[in-house]
Amino acid sequence: MSTLAPAAASPAAHAVAAAAVQTSPGYWASVLRRLRADRVAMGAALVVLMLLVLALFGSALAPADPYQSAMLSRLKPPGTEGHPLGTDELGRDLLSRLIVGTRLSLFMGLTPVLMAFVIGSGLGILAGYAGGWINSAIMRTIDVFYAFPSVLLAIALSGALGAGIVNSLISLTIVFVPQIARVAEAVTAQAKGRDYVEAARASGASAFTIVRVHVLGNVLGPIFVYATSLIAVSLILASGLSFLGLGVKPPEPEWGLMLNTLRTAIYTQPLVAALPGVMIFITSIAFNLLSDGLRSAMDNKR
Numbered sequence: 001m002s003t004l005a006p007a008a009a010s011p012a013a014h015a016v017a018a019a020a021v022q023t024s025p026g027y028w029a030s031v032l033r034r035l036r037a038d039r040v041a042m043g044a045a046l047v048v049l050m051l052l053v054l055a056l057f058g059s060a061l062a063p064a065d066p067y068q069s070a071m072l073s074r075l076k077p078p079g080t081e082g083h084p085l086g087t088d089e090l091g092r093d094l095l096s097r098l099i100v101g102t103r104l105s106l107f108m109g110l111t112p113v114l115m116a117f118v119i120g121s122g123l124g125i126l127a128g129y130a131g132g133w134i135n136s137a138i139m140r141t142i143d144v145f146y147a148f149p150s151v152l153l154a155i156a157l158s159g160a161l162g163a164g165i166v167n168s169l170i171s172l173t174i175v176f177v178p179q180i181a182r183v184a185e186a187v188t189a190q191a192k193g194r195d196y197v198e199a200a201r202a203s204g205a206s207a208f209t210i211v212r213v214h215v216l217g218n219v220l221g222p223i224f225v226y227a228t229s230l231i232a233v234s235l236i237l238a239s240g241l242s243f244l245g246l247g248v249k250p251p252e253p254e255w256g257l258m259l260n261t262l263r264t265a266i267y268t269q270p271l272v273a274a275l276p277g278v279m280i281f282i283t284s285i286a287f288n289l290l291s292d293g294l295r296s297a298m299d300n301k302r
Helices: 004-023 027-037 039-061 094-130 132-146 150-161 165-192 195-202 207-229 231-243 255-265 270-297
Strands: none
Touching (some): 027 039, 027 270, 039 094, 039 270, 094 165, 094 207, 094 255, 094 270, 150 165, 150 231, 165 231, 255 270
């Protein structure tokens, strides 16, 4: 009887354990649950979602042609018939230009961070795992760019490459690669010393397999969270380059460029001149709050 009891109880025990594993929430389910409980992050996510909708469908949602000028209606105040937010220096409907400009403004803010995330993560993970002279060569080169303030480096690179959307994207990507690479190198070097990595190395697994199976899954999360915090900075820098004439060129609607063209109206129509800046402020705050909420939700200590 004593020898049969464990055998009979074993399937039941396995069934209970399997049920517990199936019903226990996974890591990403827990992250989503904590993120949903954060009302500030959810509010920021709603604002970001609305901005993405404007970016995708802005041309259809705009009440007027954002490129149609009317010099007799220039710098009309908000509330003017047919122009809820007034008109710009060329008589173009400001609401339409703000809506349509969401696409280009978000594109200029998101694309450099995305490209820098791919490039910087690759360089940082390689440097952190390889170590030695490879780490020194990559990180010392990155330190050269990291030594310069982001604003000055972006202006210098854009000035050297010339004005335009493509050159602005290249400049901003170069600005953010060192920052992401340093974070990637730090978290990879930390993950490299974990017991499961040592066990995989002792079992004869190749370096590529170890990085792909054991390292990437543990370092991409922190790198991604840090990259999301750079979106607001990227948006502000891109708008600043357009404001200085080094980014988007007229007549394209982009919030930084609109601030530049409306700066002369700050004394006659201050509200109209401030509206593009308000959009930049709201978008930056929304991405910052969403990034903070995501970082808090991904904290394993909670």
